[in-house]
Every structure is written in C-alpha cells, then in structure tokens.
Amino acid sequence: MEPHSPGTDQIETLLWIGFVVGTILVLAVNLGLLYALRRYRAARGAEPRQATGGAGLQLRVGGALGAFAVALLVLGIVFTENAREAPATGESGLQIEDEAPLKITATGQQWLWRYDYPNEAFSYYKLVVPVDTQVELDLLSTDVVHTWDVPALAGKRDAVPGKTNEAVFRAEEEGAYFGQSATLSGQGYAAMRTAVEVVSPAEYEEFVETTQEGIQEAQDRVVERIEAGETP
C-alpha cells in the first residue's frame, strides 16, 4: 500500500525504521540467548563461575538502554510532528480564500460513512476530494465509536459520539483509495468500508454542484408530491 500524502509518507518511512530497529533488537536478544545456552551447557564439563555483577555494569547497560530509548523518543517526536503538519494547498489544487483548508464532515454511523460538503451536498460511502488540496475532515459519529481509516491518505482517527476529531491530508495524485472502519461497531462492522476518489479541482466542483442540484431537485419533488396529496 503506497502512501499518497505527505503525512503518510512520514508514517511509511517510520514504519520501515521501526521494522529494522525491531528486527535488530530481536536478533540481539535471541542470538545472545542461543549463544549463552549452547556455549555454557553443562555437558561441556566446565565448573560454573559464581560471579555476580556490580552496580557499575548495571548502570552502564542501563545508561546505554536509556540513550537508545531517548533516541527513539526524539525520532518519534520528529516524525509525528512532521506527520501532523497540515500540508498547505498546492498550486494545482482547489484555491479557497484565506488559504483555508477544504472542510468536509465525515459522519460515521452503523455501518456507513456519510460525507457532507461545504455547499450542503452529501454523499454516502464515497468521498470526492480535489487533488493537491488541504482537506480537513471533521470526524463525527451518530451512534457508536467508529474509526476512519484510509491508510494511503492519513493516519487512523476515531469518530467518537459527542466529540469531534480531525484528519487532515493533501492527496498528491488522482486516483481511487480504499479504506475500512477499524473499531468494532456491531454486526456490519467488517463491511463498513469507504472509498476516496481524488479528482482535479474542476471535476470536484462539478461533482459537488451536480450532487447538490440533484439533491435539491429530489427534495423539491418530494415537497411537490406531498402538497399534491400524492404520498401517504
């Protein structure tokens, strides 16, 4: 799965670093253990050294481990801060006044995501965003805890009822990206997926216009029919 936004680029790099560091640690412990068990086995006949270690060695080993932990801490903070940085809208993206991000609301419900666009258009399951634009996705929930997770574009974020969470990203390339809700939310949880379609700013504007008009038309039609007494 390829990263397609600056934030997830950072996460992907850190993933590889974490993988390498983890592998080195595991190899160090296991090889040390294996060596000690084989080299000092009783069958070889040596008498055991009744030696214990003093505080000095412990402090040196503890100090080295502590330095390693601090290095990881710094690494973690640097990469996390980079990943959190709200990426500004690029030149080929949708320009909004005051360099504001494009604010879309994503509402999780059992078992769908609903996206509300700034012009009161909405869509279910599929989110359409313009390329190279800073998108701020406000995550809400109407019922239980959900998690919005499109790994190609942003880190996971929980949608907790009663609170608002945020996922900020800028998609670098046009295309379709898929995601899945990541917190158990009931029977339909495994099928609670989502798709993000990244299009050019012109296509995006067309999409929200058309959708909003279509919704308005449908609503007017319903009102018409109610007033004409055609509906129960």
Next chain:
Amino acid sequence: MSAPAKRPPELVDGFPRRRPRWTEIATSADHKDLGRVLIAAALGFLFLALVELLLMRLQLAIPENTFLSPVTFNRMLSLYGATAVFFFAVPLALGFFYYVAPLQIGARGTALPRLGQIGTWLFVAGPAVLYAGILFTPSEAGVNPLPPLSDVAFLADNGVDAWAAATGLATLGFVLIAIDLIATLRRRRAPGMAWRRLPVFAWAAAICSWLLLAIGPVLLAALTMLLIDRNYDGIFFAGDAGGSPLLWQHLSWIFYSGAYMLLLIFALAAIAEIVPALARKPLFNRGAVIGSLVAIAVLGTLAWMQNMLTAPIGIGWMYFAMTMSLALIVPFGLVLFNLIETLVGGAVRMRAPLLFAAGAISMISIGLAAEISHSLPALGWRLQHTVDSTAATHFALVGGAVFGGFAALHWWFPKMTGRTMGESLARFSFWTMVAGTLLAFLPLFLAGGFEGQVIDAYKFFDATGVDTYNLLATIGVFLLAIGILMTLANALLSREGGAAAGHDPWGGDSLEWFALSPPDPHNFDLLPDVRSPRPMRDIRDAIAHRSERAATPQPGERQPVA
C-alpha cells in the same frame, strides 16, 4: 487383662496423605489448595480460549468465509478476550504466586486465609456467570466492550451484563487474593528473611499484588458505571448527555495495561528462578532485576494511553504515553541482560523448564520490539486497530502467560505433586508451540503493517492481498493449540504416572525446595535460619562441610541442619 495399648504407626515421611476429596478442597483456606484451584481452573480456561481462537481463525482462514456469522464471531471474540485475560492468564500467575511465595518466605500459612479463599471462589464464580451466558446470549461487544456499542441502546440483550458481572467477580477475587499476599509477605516471613533476601519470585508476588490493588478497583468502578448506564439510565459514558465514551476507554485501558505488565512480570520472575538454578550460578544482579520489575509495573501502567492513540485526546497525552512506553526499554533490557549474563559462565542443564523459559524470552522479545513501533504516535496511527497489533500483543502475552506459565508449571509441578512432568513430551510440545506461535503471528505483522487488515473483523475481502497471511495464521494457531494440548496432557498424565521427585529435584536455592513434595499442610516442620538470598544453597553447603568433618554416617541416620 486389658488389651495392650495400640502402637502408633511408624512415622517414615510424615503422616500418610490421602488424596484430598472435593469437600476438602472446596472448604480449604490453605494457600496451596487454593493455588492449585487457581492453576487448574486457569489451564482449563486456556483450553476453552484455544477453542474460541480456533473457531475465529477458521472463519478467517479464507476471504469472505461464511463459517461463522458476524454475530457468532463477535460472541466468540468477546468470550475469547475475557477467557484469555481474566480466566487464564491472570489466575495462572496469581495461582503460582499464591502457592509458591508463602513457601519461599518460610511461612506456615498465609495471613488472611479466609480472604484468599473467598477471593478464589469469587474468581471461579466469574467464568461460571460468563459461560452460563452461552445458554442465552453472550456479549457481542468484543474484547474491550467500548460504549456506546456496549450500551443498552445498541446491545439490548444481557450479554454485556453477563460479561461485566463475570469480569467483575473475577477481578474482585483477584484483589482479595492480592490483599492476602501483601499481608502474608509483610507479616509471615521466616526469621532472617529480610526483604533484601526475598527470592525474586516472592518480590514479584508483592509487586503484582500491589499492582492489582491499584488497577483492580479502577476496572471495578468502570464495570459498575457500565452496569448503571445499561440498567439504570446512567449517562457516565453517553457522549450526547454530558458523559464521555472516552472515560471507559481510559479506565479499561489502565486495567489492561497493568494486567499486561503483571503477566510479563510473572513470566520474567519465574524465569529468574529457573535460570540461576539450572545454570548453577547466582542471578547476575538481584537488585537490578527486582528494581526493574518495579519499574515495569509503574511505567507500563502509566503508558495506558498508548492504546488510545487514534482517539480524540491531545497530542501531549500521546507523547506522555510514548515516553512511558519507551522508558520501559531500560527495565526490560536490564532484566533480559541479567538473565543472559546469568547463563554466561554457568553450567547449563537444558531441562524442560529452561526450554520453556528460553522460549518465553524469545517470544516476549518479539512482542516488546513490536510494541516499540506501536508506541510512536505516527506509527500508532497506522498500526493500531490492525492485526499487527494483535500479533504484537499475542507474542508478548503468549510468550509471557503461556510459555512463561508452562515454564513455571514444569518447574513447580514436582513440588505440587511429588512427580516430574515427562521430559520428552515437554520437548515435543515446546517445539510445536514455537513453530505454531511463529507461524500464527508473524504473518499478521505483514497483513496489518503493510496491508492494513483491521482487527476484530469477522471476515476480510478478496483481492486485499492478505489471503496467504491469514491462511498461514490459521495453520499456525492449530499447531500452537496442538502443542499446548500436549503440555496439558503431560500435566494430567504426570500427576499419577510421572517420575517420582524428591523435595529438591532441580537443586533450587529458595525455601520452597526445603519443604516436602507436596508440602505438609503446615508447610514446614522446621524453619531454617535464613542468612542469605540463597538459603537452600547455604543448607547444602553446611551439610557438605559437616560430612567432611564427621565420620561416615550410618545408613538411615539423618543429618541435622546446620
């Protein structure tokens, strides 16, 4: 002429022992009987947890499988979570602490035996409530039943109530046992058994008891609030009415993080008993190991928000959790360093307990290395809620509770039953378990880390790139289950058929090896004067020196203890 007085039977090894009957065990407040109840129950629930895990993995063996319905899968998941943590892992650790620690300090009994008895049977009542739930509707809310899903608006049947009652009873039981352990370790130590001479395992019993005293009531409070929300129109966790679903997350994760550390402390402490004895060398630095175990308990619990990195909490809290998690590198590293240094220069006898101990160290190291990645927030945003998280947790917990627990089982089985477990069956079981664990969970690192497969889902979709990983994981879990069953069978068969063991089959250093196998109800006839952290070694040395000085002893003549 009156009948001659009956001669009392000759006392050879103590009073003739009858196998305790059900009523004796059910009414006993002896820490040894209660410890055996806890351990036996825990191993029985390990079997049930394996069944639940196997059913779930069968469902996840192929994409879009229809073996289990979503509801059934969610029920299996909820049962598995409760059984693995509350009914297998924690009681196994507590059972060993309760059996062994009073013996190690030279106590004749615990300080508050009735409290311990009540605690043990409260624990037994817990799973009885949960599994009676199978007769109606088990919980569908998963391993950690987050509100609002676990609230009555979304899960109206009484499955979640049964889950909360069951885990609540068990946790209350654990807290009571912990209180007895704390009181015993303070008040019932033998003469000369100062804190600085306490064996590492007894120290771990103290640390874990205080830890349970801290985290148990937190969970009990959360469970009470959940039950009030569900049944009495409470709003503790209702986001729209002034409460907060995040409150449950904080409280429950405090308990789970603490319990996670408890299991690792138990495993490492048992290993710290096994390694010095079987390497015939003292533990490289006792103070460092004990201090590290204390640090692990404190730091690990304070890192609870590491499980909430995707929740709407401030970044500052995430960095705090990361700092606590990364700080754990120091104590865990020191313990592993000291254990390996103990082996270096020793004369290692590779018996079954050491085999399982080595396996435990290996699996735990994989789990902890993976947890390092998870604690960095940027990575947590990618890896949390995926099966990568499942893999990391299972490596640490299978390593700790299963491999470590089995190491403890093989080590203290001779003391508890007077017989050793079968060595070749143990080796066969061990290697099967290693192969199973690696095959079951290594592929999940790839499925979760690189393909983003989410956790707790009853199925995964075609063409998402995780087919092979899941199939391998299912095969691995079967292998692991077979290995575990071999050890359980070994334990059952060895109770009657195992090789007879004396009071000190391994050449251990701590006082439990001074008592008989199994010990008398009052533990010790005679308490030695403790003068060092290795009292049994002092006794053996004294006997050796006395034999040098005295004439050849007559057969059957007893050597007095120096």
